[in-house]
Amino acid sequence: MAGQPGFFDLSDRYEALSAAGDPLERLAAVVDFEVFRGPLVAALRRSVRGKGGRPPFDPVLMFKILVLQALYSLSDEATEFQIKDRLSFQRFLGLGLDGTVPDATTVWLFRERLVQAKAIDKLFARFDTALKDRGYLAMGGQIIDATVVPAPKQRNTEAEKTAIKEGRIPEDWKPAKARQKDRDARWSIKYSKAKVREGTDPKAAKPVDLAIPMFGYKNHIGIDKAHGLIRTWGASAANAHDGARLPDLISKGNTGSGVWADTAYRSKKNEAFLTAGMFKSHIHQRRKPMRPMPERIAKANTKRSKIRAQVEHVFAGQKHRMGLVVRTIGIARATIKIGMANLVYNFQRLVWLEGRTASA
DSSP: OOOOOOHHHHHHHHHHHHHTTOHHHHHHHHOOGGGGHHHHHHHHHHSOOOTTOOOSSOHHHHHHHHHHHHHHTOOHHHHHHHHHHOHHHHHHHTOOTTSOOOOHHHHHHHHHHHHHHTOHHHHHHHHHHHHHHTTOOOOSOEEEEEEEEEOOOOOOOHHHHHHHHTTOOOTTOOHHHHHTSOSSOEEEEEEEOOOOOTTOOTTSOOOOOEEEEEEEEEEEEEEETTTOOEEEEEEEETTSOSGGGHHHHOOTTOSOOEEEEOGGGOOHHHHHHHHHTTOEEEEOOOOOTTSOOOHHHHHHHHHHHHHHTHHHHHHHIIIIISOOOOOSSSHHHHHHHHHHHHHHHHHHHHHHHHHHHHHO
16 A cells, blocks of 8 residues: 655655646746735725635635636636645645645635625736836837626526616515526627638628627726736626726826727727827727728728737637636626636736746
């Protein structure tokens, strides 16, 4: 019968993980998670104490568990299992093989207390300050965009949908059912522009654009052009108008005056707002109805697109690598889910930026 692994056995396994390129080891080396201790302690002190009591675990350790959830799109139950199962997770958290692992309920309670304290904004701002302290100032202007974050679809009747839209709870919903229904998420339509293949007969019928219905929330972000870091963000229902969010996403701390965004943000109100703030608008211009796009405007939009496309890399990273979805109920919980995804994206971006500097 094999005995328990000794110190040298564990050391060898850690060395093998490092040799394989453990991404969590690199993340822990680049990001100083202790900078979050102050905001976390303050948030836990202000939040309402749940029936389960205060978890007897270090708040930074618990926060790092939320980081793992955001990185790998894990549920609370899957997180508990993976921490017990994966040596890389245990090393990242500073847990030994015989250490006590927070269970799924403890993770849920910790996150709920952060929700109640509305702590995610302060946590995000604290890391943004840390980025500036390390020399990563917001520079070169800013790029604004939004994307839908899917949530589980709700199977409601027409009467229930009407009540929800009016801000009411359907009369036949019992408290237990109401707790399981997301009344804040909404439907939205995502339009996918059809592209004409090169060499296609000009007289042939053009492909039809696709309209894809999506249910959930929206992640609104503003990144700086120089470093590609998320500097401002907000969460809303999926049907929120992108353009109306522009004033909330503009950062006055960016050293550049340029603002890039797609046509959804083009309006007289937004243009006046940017002019008053001494920003330079690089927002895409629309084609007038029933008229072809003037060549000069088309060229200008193409030039803007090369810069604006940087923001799409953020959403691709969150959706494809991190598997960002909202499985919780309500806008408050969706906000911390989306906020953590934005924060963790900045962690990964910092790791990439530091690696590029080291190899230069």
